[in-house]
Amino acid sequence: MAQDKNNPIGVFDSGVGGLTVVKQLVKYLPCEDIVYFGDTARVPYGTKSTKTIERFSVENALFLLRFKVKCIVVACNTSSSIALKLLQDNFKAPIIGVIEPGAREAISSTKAGRIGIIGTSATILSKAYESELKRIAKSEFPQKYLSLKTVSKSCPLFVSLAEEGWLNDPVTKQVAKRYLSVFKQKKVDSLILGCTHYPLLKDVIGSVLGRGICLVDSARQCAIETKNVLYREELLNTKKQKGVLRFFVSDEPNKFASSGRKFLGSAIKCIRRHEDV
Numbered sequence: 558m559a560q561d562k563n564n565p566i567g568v569f570d571s572g573v574g575g576l577t578v579v580k581q582l583v584k585y586l587p588c589e590d591i592v593y594f595g596d597t598a599r600v601p602y603g604t605k606s607t608k609t610i611e612r613f614s615v616e617n618a619l620f621l622l623r624f625k626v627k628c629i630v631v632a633c634n635t636s637s638s639i640a641l642k643l644l645q646d647n648f649k650a651p652i653i654g655v656i657e658p659g660a661r662e663a664i665s666s667t668k669a670g671r672i673g674i675i676g677t678s679a680t681i682l683s684k685a686y687e688s689e690l691k692r693i694a695k696s697e698f699p700q701k702y703l704s705l706k707t708v709s710k711s712c713p714l715f716v717s718l719a720e721e722g723w724l725n726d727p728v729t730k731q732v733a734k735r736y737l738s739v740f741k742q743k744k745v746d747s748l749i750l751g752c753t754h755y756p757l758l759k760d761v762i763g764s765v766l767g768r769g770i771c772l773v774d775s776a777r778q779c780a781i782e783t784k785n786v787l788y789r790e791e792l793l794n795t796k797k798q799k800g801v802l803r804f805f806v807s808d809e810p811n812k813f814a815s816s817g818r819k820f821l822g823s824a825i826k827c828i829r830r831h832e833d834v
């Protein structure tokens with residue numbers, strides 16, 4: 558069945574963090590309706606095995622397809638790292654992840670060819686960003702391919718600190734100094750914020766690393782990529798009014814509403830538990 562451009566965009570994440578991607582989607586695609594699913598009962602994904610992350614990701618996509626979504630945005634970096642290909646091979650709708658857009662932006666912004674990657678343990682272990690960086694550099698930036706060097710580090714505590722709202726706290730700065738010193742030593746000039754939560758910590762990360770390091774927000778790049786995909790597929794919604802946002806979670810909605818506000822940048826209305834659908 559052909560996709561309808563009036564259908565919503567589906568977005569999923571392991572929890573609340575994917576709202577950083579929704580925020581960017583609303584900015585770049587203000588007329589699109591969005592159905593968001595946050596798997597709050599099973600978060601975090603970043604510490605789970607490949608098999609489990611694949612299974613959860615397929616279940617999340619199946620849930621979103623109930624709403625006849627015209628494409629699925631995998632906002633979760635961990636799911637994107639591990640399950641994107643599986644989803645793309647098994648579903649007809651366009652499936653957009655965060656890895657490729659983030660990697661492309663990092664390569665185009667680096668001058669020294671030294672790129673850092675931070676993310677959850679599962680994302681870093683998967684080496685998905687490294688593979689994508691090499692693939693894109695080879696085909697699109699051959700002059701940068703030979704000198705490309707990557708340094709990666711998992712920063713699991715950043716997730717809790719962002720959810721706690723300790724965005725400019727001395728404790729967060731201390732943790733950031735410890736995690737990020739390697740990027741200074743290796744003189745990276747472009748750092749991929751490879752986790753949904755990290756855009757909230759941009760100020761602290763920037764203050765620790767200093768000027769001269771470009772912080773690549775994969776949420777923003779993913780929204781731009783979604784717009785490009787919808788344009789290519791002739792699926793951009795042409796209606797003039799603001800899109801409607803609906804949110805579903807697998808656990809208690811109230812907590813999602815309160816912690817989600819800072820990720821989305823506005824109040825979250827219209828949340829339901831997925832089993833009520």
Ligand code: DGL
Nearest residue numbers: 571601602603634635753
């Ligand atoms: N949403 C996850 C990601 O972007 C972070 C939280 C988790 O570990 O599930 O990788």
